[in-house]
Amino acid sequence: MTGDDGEGTSGMIEQQQQQQQQQQQQQRTDAGRVVAIIPARGGSKGVPRKNLRRVGGVPLIERAVRTALEAEGIDLVVVSTDDDEIAAVSEAAGARVVRRPTAISGDTTSSESAILHALDELAAGGDRADVVAFLQATSPFIPREALSRAVREVSERRADSVFAAHETYGFLWARSADADAAVALNHDAARRPRRQDREPHYLExxxxYVFRAEGFREAEHRFFGRIRIAEVPEWTAIEIDDEQQLRIARALAALHESPDRVPVRAIVTDFDGVHTDDTATVDADGIERVRVSREDGMGVSLLRRAGIPMLILSTEVNAVVRARADKLRVPVLHGIDDKESALRGWAEEVGIALADIAYLGNDVNDLPALRIVGWPVAVADAHPLVLEAARVVLTRRGGHGAVRELIERVLPA
Incomplete structure (x- = not known):
């Protein structure tokens, strides 16, 4: 093929791609405006301040907002709330906030009433909503791809309502009216077919839930018209209504979401149990000696060369903390009881947002600092509460290269 022919072919391909993009854009325009609405009250009985509790180091409401923003086809993300803190977190994450009146903010308030109110508020401001994606922040693992497909199905009018569900082959039972006996629901109790011989059911x-706004207003319910299922993985199905479910969700986040890259502008670490293995030897004169990792030293050197700030923040007053910091050539604040205030002050001093900082800790005194940064990180052998609070759980233990592992996730490959 000659150069001219190659250029012609390339031009034709580029033209086809542009036409395809224009067609897709036109389809989206014809489908109308898609608005994600996330109801998030401030009150909660089962789990106090539930929508602000963290899973994978990120508040539940922020997780829902991020997913909606990343999903394809959603034009606007709205959080309906009565709570100032939820509003602030939502806006910082990129959502628009609709203030919900007290009359529809109680325990018995339906999600439908919150959605209708949000739609009315948007309409009053001149914002049209043709398709609604209703997300629940109490579901921390909303699959972005499945949500995008559901939005596309409703936008392209292949369905009026689509909801998330997972496949199940479970045998369901109910108690009889007098609660004296069990009644089979989705099967014949006298016949026990193998899994491969059964048709699956789907558990919401x-x-x-994604649906057309006009149909929702008419039905005043999320299920109407042609209803379809958006199948999602079963592990994503947990919904947080109590503390036990919150702990399970945090364990799942550590298992499924620990990222290889940690895109931050600064690293702050504890000392004992992070740079050390959390043990010490004491000689006859009362002098403590600790064990550190040479790997960590090399990692800090690489971080320093890359120009990324680092701070050691420790409650210990022991001279060994200062000696190690001097050896690593990084600043240290030790003898610090209030790590949160110290970290806020340092971040302001160096001009780096807390959202752009990774804090590496191992024990409960690190929790206040872990809760305010964008990237809370735990060593592999951290306290269970620290593991629950972490967005990233490292594979290495304190004193055994954990600092180096975090640095390698921060630095470009």
């Missing part, structure tokens, strides 16, 4: 997860 509560994670998201």
């Amino acid at each position: 997860t509560g994670a998201f």
Whole structure:
């Protein structure tokens, strides 16, 4: 093929791609405006301040907002709330906030009433909503791809309502009216077919519902017209209504979401149990000696060369903390009881947002600092509460290269 022919072919391909993009854009325009609405009250009985509790180091409401923003086809993300802190977190994450009146903010308030109110508020401001994606922040693992497909199905009018569900082959039972006996629901109790011989059922997860706004207003319910299922993985189906479910969700986040890259502008670490293995030897004169990792030293050197700030923040007053910091050539604040205030002050001093800082800790005195940074990180052998609070759980233990592991996730490959 000659150069001219190659250029012609390339031009034709580029033209076809542009036409395809224009067609897709036109389809989206014809489908109308898609608005994600996330109801998030401030009150909660089962789990106090539930929508602000963290899973994978990120508040539940922020997780829902991020997923909606990343999903394809959603034009606007709205959080309906009565709570100032939820509003602030939502806006910082990129959502628009609709203030919900007290009359529809109680325990018995339906999600439908919150959605209708949000739609009315948007309409009053001149914002049209043709398709609604209703997300629940209490479902921390909303699959972005499944949500995008559901939005596309409703936008392209292949369905009026789509909801998240996972496949199940479970045998369901109910108690009889007098609660004296069990009654088979989805099977014949006298016949026990193998799994491969049964048709699956689908269990609603509560994670998201996508529907046409006009049909929702008419039905005043999320299920109407042609209803379709958006199948999601079963592990994503957990919905947080109590503390036990919150702990399970945090364990799942550590298992499924620990990222290889940690895109931050600064690293702050504890000392004992992070740079050390959390043990010490004491000689006859009362002098403590600790064990550190040479790997960590090399990692800090690489971080320093890359120009990324680092701070050691420790409650210990022991001279060994200062000696190690001097050896690493990084600043240290030790003898610090209030790590949160110290970290806020340092971040302001160096001009780096808390959202752009990774804090590496191992024990409960690190929790206040872990809760305010964008990237809370735990060593592999951290306290269970620290593991629950972490967005990233490292594979290495304190004193055994954990600092180096975090640095390698921060630095470009």
